[in-house]
Amino acid sequence: MRKIVLAPLCALVTVAVAACSPSGPEQTNPELAPRGTPMTKAKPTRQDMTTKLSISGKVEMNPTFGLVAPVAGQVRYFDVPAPNGTPTKPIRVATVWKDQQPNYVEVPAGSTFSGRLVDDKATVTAGMPIASAKHVGYAIVGDIDGQQAYKINGALTDVVVQIKNGPGPFPCAVLGTIAALPQGTVPEKPPVTPDTKDEKKDQPQQPQQPQQQPQQPSASTGLRIVCTAPADVQMINGAAASIEVTTGKSAQALVVPVEAVAGQQGKGKVDVVQPDGSRRTIDVVLGLTDGKVIEVKSGLTGDEELAVPGPNLPEGQQQGGDQTKPTGP
Numbered sequence: 001m002r003k004i005v006l007a008p009l010c011a012l013v014t015v016a017v018a019a020c021s022p023s024g025p026e027q028t029n030p031e032l033a034p035r036g037t038p039m040t041k042a043k044p045t046r047q048d049m050t051t052k053l054s055i056s057g058k059v060e061m062n063p064t065f066g067l068v069a070p071v072a073g074q075v076r077y078f079d080v081p082a083p084n085g086t087p088t089k090p091i092r093v094a095t096v097w098k099d100q101q102p103n104y105v106e107v108p109a110g111s112t113f114s115g116r117l118v119d120d121k122a123t124v125t126a127g128m129p130i131a132s133a134k135h136v137g138y139a140i141v142g143d144i145d146g147q148q149a150y151k152i153n154g155a156l157t158d159v160v161v162q163i164k165n166g167p168g169p170f171p172c173a174v175l176g177t178i179a180a181l182p183q184g185t186v187p188e189k190p191p192v193t194p195d196t197k198d199e200k201k202d203q204p205q206q207p208q209q210p211q212q213q214p215q216q217p218s219a220s221t222g223l224r225i226v227c228t229a230p231a232d233v234q235m236i237n238g239a240a241a242s243i244e245v246t247t248g249k250s251a252q253a254l255v256v257p258v259e260a261v262a263g264q265q266g267k268g269k270v271d272v273v274q275p276d277g278s279r280r281t282i283d284v285v286l287g288l289t290d291g292k293v294i295e296v297k298s299g300l301t302g303d304e305e306l307a308v309p310g311p312n313l314p315e316g317q318q319q320g321g322d323q324t325k326p327t328g329p
């Protein structure tokens with residue numbers, strides 16, 4: 001009778017040992033959960049952010065820069081005489097007419113006109129380079145690639161330069177546009193005709209003026225930034241420099257972890273965790289990023305809880321962004 005009772009007990013012990021043995025089913029590792037599984041949650045926070053971009057440059061003498069059309073319209077050029085010295089006042093070189101209103105284009109003081117970049121009476125768009133100018137003296141010049149151009153275009157008000165083993169950092173005032181420039185043209189003066197010769201013959205003789213050197217049209221340039229240093233900064237032609245451009249600032253930006261966002265720079269998606277634990281994918285507009293957090297310009301109020309990692313997107317649509325430096329707490 002005792003043997004009959006012990007046999008089932010031994011069987012139960014055997015089953016329990018077998019269930020605890022390594023031969024049982026393998027447990028799932030939560031770290032290997034697919035992207036989109038809400039393993040953790042995050043709430044948006046606020047902080048100051050600044051986007052900066054560094055460009056390699058050097059000191060150059062008499063660099064060429066471009067002037068753009070202030071509005072869309074028809075361009076009409078002025079006949080600009082060759083200067084006898086460095087201009088101390090702005091020189092009006094063209095007018096862009098829109099709605100029968102003139103919009104003037106001027107070469108800044110300290111620079112000379114060096115070429116027309118489109119034909120006279122051509123229809124141009126706002127921001128299109130239409131004239132080239134040459135800065136007289138030293139300037140900092142940095143070459144830009146296509147991706148950098150779109151990041152810094154329209155954000156050139158805060159530029160700082162450090163000359164390698166030299167002065168700096170110091171603010172640098174940007175001249176003209178960063179756009180690549182075609183070769184400039186300078187129209188020749190109209191030829192002297194027999195009629196004009198006779199007119200001059202009847203006029204009283206004037207003291208002979210020194211003959212002006214013909215203007216040399218500008219050569220084509222690539223994408224680049226040209227800026228000038230303060231007058232007290234000593235410059236050496238050819239010295240290497242580092243140009244830092246502030247491309248964006250955002251005070252008290254609403255930010256979330258980059259892992260919570262999927263999408264491209266400028267637009268993306270996040271998963272909002274609902275009270276019942278379910279997820280709702282919504283569209284957001286993205287801004288600056290420092291690689292750890294990213295600004296959400298719209299789409300969130302700041303009270304949501306987001307799933308981390310964020311939603312899945314097809315290959316090739318994952319988010320990118322600028323390198324930025326956060327400021328503030």
